[in-house]
Amino acid sequence: MLIFFGGSLYMSIRISRKRENADGYMTGGGKIGFGISAASMTATWIWASSMYASATSGYTYGLSGPIHYGLWGAFMILLIYPFGRRIRQVAPNAHTIAEVMFARHGRSSQLMLAGSNVLGSLISLTSNLIAGGALIELLSPFSFTQGIVAIAIGVLAYTLWSGFRASVLTDFAQVVAMLGAVAIIIPFIFFAAGGPELFTIGANNLTPEQGNFFSSDAFFNQGAPYIAAVLAYAIGNQTIAQRLFAVREDLIKKTFVTATVGYGSAIIGIGMLGVIALYAGVQPLDGDMNNIIPQMAATYLPPVLIALFFIMIIGSLSSTADADMTALSSIMMADIYGQNIAGKKKAKPKTMLLVGRLTMVGATAAALCFASMEFSILDLLVFVGAMWGALVFPVISSFYWKRVTNLAFSAAVIAGLAIFIPVRFELLDMSGWFGIFSDVLSVLGVGVVLGLMAFGFFGKKVALIVGTVATVAVAPFGIGFLHNYATLSGSLVAYSVSTIVCVAITMCNRTREFDFDLIRERTGNFDVSDVVSEASADTREEGPAEAEPVASSSTVSREV
Amino acid sequence: METVLLTAYVLVWPVVVIGTLFVIVRAFTKEAREAKKQGKSII
Numbered sequence: 001m002l003i004f005f006g007g008s009l010y011m012s013i014r015i016s017r018k019r020e021n022a023d024g025y026m027t028g029g030g031k032i033g034f035g036i037s038a039a040s041m042t043a044t045w046i047w048a049s050s051m052y053a054s055a056t057s058g059y060t061y062g063l064s065g066p067i068h069y070g071l072w073g074a075f076m077i078l079l080i081y082p083f084g085r086r087i088r089q090v091a092p093n094a095h096t097i098a099e100v101m102f103a104r105h106g107r108s109s110q111l112m113l114a115g116s117n118v119l120g121s122l123i124s125l126t127s128n129l130i131a132g133g134a135l136i137e138l139l140s141p142f143s144f145t146q147g148i149v150a151i152a153i154g155v156l157a158y159t160l161w162s163g164f165r166a167s168v169l170t171d172f173a174q175v176v177a178m179l180g181a182v183a184i185i186i187p188f189i190f191f192a193a194g195g196p197e198l199f200t201i202g203a204n205n206l207t208p209e210q211g212n213f214f215s216s217d218a219f220f221n222q223g224a225p226y227i228a229a230v231l232a233y234a235i236g237n238q239t240i241a242q243r244l245f246a247v248r249e250d251l252i253k254k255t256f257v258t259a260t261v262g263y264g265s266a267i268i269g270i271g272m273l274g275v276i277a278l279y280a281g282v283q284p285l286d287g288d289m290n291n292i293i294p295q296m297a298a299t300y301l302p303p304v305l306i307a308l309f310f311i312m313i314i315g316s317l318s319s320t321a322d323a324d325m326t327a328l329s330s331i332m333m334a335d336i337y338g339q340n341i342a343g344k345k346k347a348k349p350k351t352m353l354l355v356g357r358l359t360m361v362g363a364t365a366a367a368l369c370f371a372s373m374e375f376s377i378l379d380l381l382v383f384v385g386a387m388w389g390a391l392v393f394p395v396i397s398s399f400y401w402k403r404v405t406n407l408a409f410s411a412a413v414i415a416g417l418a419i420f421i422p423v424r425f426e427l428l429d430m431s432g433w434f435g436i437f438s439d440v441l442s443v444l445g446v447g448v449v450l451g452l453m454a455f456g457f458f459g460k461k462v463a464l465i466v467g468t469v470a471t472v473a474v475a476p477f478g479i480g481f482l483h484n485y486a487t488l489s490g491s492l493v494a495y496s497v498s499t500i501v502c503v504a505i506t507m508c509n510r511t512r513e514f515d516f517d518l519i520r521e522r523t524g525n526f527d528v529s530d531v532v533s534e535a536s537a538d539t540r541e542e543g544p545a546e547a548e549p550v551a552s553s554s555t556v557s558r559e560v
Numbered sequence: 561m562e563t564v565l566l567t568a569y570v571l572v573w574p575v576v577v578i579g580t581l582f583v584i585v586r587a588f589t590k591e592a593r594e595a596k597k598q599g600k601s602i603i
Contacts, residue, residue, distance in 0.1 A: 015601050015602075015603055028603055032603060033587070033591040033602075034587045034591070035584055035585075035586075035587030035588030035589070035590065035591045035592075036588060036591065036602065036603060038583070038584050038587065039584045039588060042580070042584070063566075063569075165603045168603060169602070169603050172584075172588055175581075175584065176581065176584075176585065179577050179578075179580065179581040179584075180581065182573075182574060182577050183574040183575075183577045183578045183581070184574075186570070186571075186573065186574045187571055187574055190567075190570050190571065195567075196563045196564070196566070196567045197563075199562070199563045199566045199567070200563060258580060258583060258584065261576065261579075261580050262577070262580040262581075262584070264576075265573045265574075265576035265577045265580060266573075266577050268573050269573030269574055269576075269577060272569075272570045272573060275570070276570070
């Protein structure tokens with residue numbers, strides 16, 4: 001751990017500046033190359049919980065389990081990229097999507113998105129600390145509390161001064177360690193557990209459903225809820241948005257595709273440890289599925305590879321934890337201080353940096369408290385996931401549809417959340433009329449999800465066809481059935497209701513049309529002096545260059 | 561036959577991981593070299 005965090009700190013010191021640039025602290029200046037950005041996107045998206053969850057899925061649902069976890073998670077990255085290109089097109093110098101929503105609609109939309117981002121990142125940070133603490137407790141003489149404190153201090157030490165720049169640079173080293181470990185550990189454990197013969201000897205350990213690659217059980221309990229969450233997590237997660245605003249605009253597609261393949265192969269591969277454990281008849285220690293991966297490592301790996309395994313887990317949780325810290329700091333810097341407290345024109349870069357660093361310290365302290373209290377984060381995660389689901393259509397449509405208003409956005413999110421709660425927690429009798437009502441909304445939700453996915457790649461016409469066909473095709477067997485899967489139904493109704501409300505209110509607006517060029521004006525860099533000097537440096541090196549548009553005029557009329 | 565397919569199913573993922581790692585490392589090395597040549601920080 002000392003070598004790992006010491007190395008990360010050394011890398012961070014190498015790139016640190018006495019006076020960091022506030023925009024660089026949030027997005028690295030928006031000109032990051034393919035190698036670093038692809039490494040960073042992959043490292044950030046692979047977190048310790050996703051490794052544990054994929055192995056759990058493999059152990060629980062058998063052969064198709066890791067696919068139903070890892071493949072859809074990978075698609076999350078891929079599906080967001082067409083929207084990402086559009087977002088960068090209208091807001092090339094933004095730092096957060098919430099900041100763009102402020103420029104597009106106003107304060108309530110911004111704070112809804114920023115609030116969900118803050119909760120999501122805090123939960124993720126806590127979850128990573130818990131995973132690290134549990135691993136240290138299991139594999140070393142140190143206690144859980146000592147483990148979480150050591151990891152928190154280690155990550156904070158290398159991220160605090162340079163923020164996002166340190167986060168993405170160390171991500172490269174972490175992704176090399178992680179992917180390298182995955183490539184060695186999976187085949188090693190497979191052959192140590194018996195190799196190909198395992199599939200003959202251990203076949204009896206699987207139920208027919210677990211041995212079926214097209215298991216409906218795996219699809220409805222693991223895959224389908226995850227597909228429904230795909231867009232929600234991609235839109236609602238600031239760590240993804242931050243990298244979207246950081247990578248050079250022409251490299252967005254390449255970066256996202258590489259991260260999709262990297263994440264998918266690593267996580268599905270780790271999920272295979274769950275499948276191997278199932279065939280080998282391994283019983284999770286204390287019945288806790290999170291013990292499967294450490295148990296497999298302890299049983300089948302020699303000490304050197306256990307150390308490599310340890311680095312893999314620490315690398316996965318550190319890369320996500322530092323991304324969460326920088327995500328939280330950029331929201332506080334740009335959305336809270338920059339847009340709401342000081343105002344775009346009066347925001348001081350030096351104060352912004354102070355806000356960012358204090359946020360990191362505060363967030364780490366809060367995550368340590370939640371982790372040490374062994375606070376159950378699952379219920380909170382469900383709420384945040386639903387909020388993200390309710391945000392997807394309003395956010396995406398705001399980037400394409402000129403008539404969407406702040407009222408349409410806000411009412412849609414609130415309505416989506418309001419219907420989610422009774423459906424997800426089955427507060428009303430789901431066997432009666434409410435169950436059927438929920439199913440109708442869920443079926444519409446299927447159409448919305450698939451329509452939005454198609455829209456990103458093929459445009460409005462194809463999206464409407466896909467959405468309509470999907471709704472009609474799912475309706476006959478979905479109505480009267482889907483309410484049996486509360487997690488899936490909860491997500492789908494959040495999508496459908498927010499879409500219906502957003503479309504209905506927007507259709508009533510026949511007079512006001514938003515000018516997307518205003519977003520570019522309203523979301524410029526905060527640290528203007530540095531941009532000017534950088535532009536001059538570029539001009540000297542590359543000949544005449546056009547300076548980026550900077551700080552906006554707050555007198556530009558804002559849509560109400 | 562089923563055993564061969566299942567073995568391939570388990571082992572294909574580390575192979576894809578190695579391919580991705582190669583792409584990322586090659587791109588990073590190239591960027592680091594260019595940045596050094598221009599006297600700039602890579603990030």
